[in-house]
Amino acid sequence: MAEKEDWVMAESIPVDEADPKALMTKWTNVADDVALxxxxxxxxxxxxxxxxxxxxxxxxxxxGGY
Numbered sequence: 162m163a164e165k166e167d168w169v170m171a172e173s174i175p176v177d178e179a180d181p182k183a184l185m186t187k188w189t190n191v192a193d194d195v196a197l198x199x200x201x202x203x204x205x206x207x208x209x210x211x212x213x214x215x216x217x218x219x220x221x222x223x224x225g226g227y
Contacts, residue, residue, distance in 0.1 A: 168204070169221040172214040179212040181205060188214050195223045 171188065189199040202217040 167218045168215040169218060170213055171216045171221065173211050176207060176210050176212055181212055184212060184214055188216060191224065192216075192220055195220065197223075 188203040192199040192202045202220045
């Protein structure tokens with residue numbers, strides 16, 4: 162599993178505007194599309210009224226053009 166510094170915030174949405182299940186499905190599909198294991202490359206947390214999706218550096222670099 163990725164170390165703490167290997168996670169990158171991919172998306173941040175206010176809790177009252179977010180559909181957590183839809184967000185996880187979206188990012189799980191992104192990981193699947195680039196042949197990465199979603200459980201090891203996508204995570205969600207809630208902090209200060211926000212739903213935050215974090216992805217592994219590997220996944221971020223894939224869709225970030227690196």
